[in-house]
Amino acid sequence: MNRNNKNYNHGITMIDAEYAQSGIASIYLLEQAGQVAIIETGTTHSVPYVDEVLASKGLSFDDVAYVIPTHVHLDHAGGAGEFMHRCKNAKLIVHPFGAAHMIDPSKLIAGTIAVYGEKLFKKFYGEIRPVDASRVIEAPGFFKVDFNGRELEFYDTPGHARHHFCVYDIQSKSIFTGDTFGIGYPQLMTKQGRLIFAATTPVQFDPGSLLQSIDCLMSLKPEIMYLTHFGEITPTPEIVKQLKRSVRQFANIALDAQEYFTGKDKNSENRVDYIQQKLKDYLLDTIDEMGAIESRAFYEKNIDFDTKLNAQGLDFWLSKSAW
Numbered sequence: 001m002n003r004n005n006k007n008y009n010h011g012i013t014m015i016d017a018e019y020a021q022s023g024i025a026s027i028y029l030l031e032q033a034g035q036v037a038i039i040e041t042g043t044t045h046s047v048p049y050v051d052e053v054l055a056s057k058g059l060s061f062d063d064v065a066y067v068i069p070t071h072v073h074l075d076h077a078g079g080a081g082e083f084m085h086r087c088k089n090a091k092l093i094v095h096p097f098g099a100a101h102m103i104d105p106s107k108l109i110a111g112t113i114a115v116y117g118e119k120l121f122k123k124f125y126g127e128i129r130p131v132d133a134s135r136v137i138e139a140p141g142f143f144k145v146d147f148n149g150r151e152l153e154f155y156d157t158p159g160h161a162r163h164h165f166c167v168y169d170i171q172s173k174s175i176f177t178g179d180t181f182g183i184g185y186p187q188l189m190t191k192q193g194r195l196i197f198a199a200t201t202p203v204q205f206d207p208g209s210l211l212q213s214i215d216c217l218m219s220l221k222p223e224i225m226y227l228t229h230f231g232e233i234t235p236t237p238e239i240v241k242q243l244k245r246s247v248r249q250f251a252n253i254a255l256d257a258q259e260y261f262t263g264k265d266k267n268s269e270n271r272v273d274y275i276q277q278k279l280k281d282y283l284l285d286t287i288d289e290m291g292a293i294e295s296r297a298f299y300e301k302n303i304d305f306d307t308k309l310n311a312q313g314l315d316f317w318l319s320k321s322a323w
């Protein structure tokens with residue numbers, strides 16, 4: 001059993017999806033009177049890890065009623081087709097803007113290969129199976145599901161992606177936030193708690209919508225947020241402030257980069273590198289303010305992957321916005 005896996009109250013279990021490496025992406029199981037909902041799917045490679053945890057609880061894929069990716073980015077939904085293939089009794093619940101990509105994943109696959117190349121795609125994601133349209137439930141704007149007597153509410157939360165919803169579990173007063181409530185790895189710990197920051201991954205980052213979506217989640221007065229990246233976090237006022245500040249700061253860093261590169265003979269690859277360095281500087285300074293307990297090199301290593309993706313997303317946001 002993976003050392004990152006955790007059992008929480010209310011039949012909630014977190015399973016390490018082993019996406020790229022340990023400790024990057026979570027999959028959550030919800031148990032309710034012998035039935036299971038799987039929130040986030042990791043990738044096709046993650047399926048055996050969930051199988052193992054179900055077996056340890058005396059459950060199997062036959063007990064899965066719902067498979068629920070918060071959005072169709074492949075670290076969240078890449079395993080959906082394989083899970084649906086294994087879970088014969090399950091329905092897939094997905095945002096209406098993501099449904100078509102689950103039924104026919106060819107565009108999703110092509111888009112991801114364009115970013116990572118064929119070899120890395122296979123390594124990270126394996127085979128992506130399509131999901132039969134008759135097994136797909138679209139959860140629009142506000143949507144409720146009775147999960148074996150347990151009410152799950154779905155809230156449209158654009159800003160990270162337009163095909164993103166968050167799932168509010170009334171029983172545990174917790175929200176499965178996908179990427180809407182940012183990235184907060186437990187290892188990014190400081191004297192004042194965990195560093196948390198926005199995920200501005202390509203290609204639909206929208207800072208205004210993201211700030212509104214965070215407010216929407218907080219209006220539900222949740223006690224716990226279950227982040228996909230990674231594990232649970234208590235949404236204290238300080239955490240919310242830090243997260244919202246990162247949304248604004250990241251957008252400002254991108255806009256400053258836009259100005260810096262205007263009229264300069266530099267390609268957009270340079271702009272991505274430039275933005276990434278500014279993101280790193282900002283986050284490392286924030287860690288210093290919060291009281292570092294590890295070396296700067298340790299923190300820098302642990303934010304390298306996400307600041308790169310964030311920089312690519314911010315660069316794309318600049319290129320499609322008419323500033």
Ligand SMILES: [Zn+2]
Nearest residue numbers: 073160179201
């Ligand atoms: Zn995402």
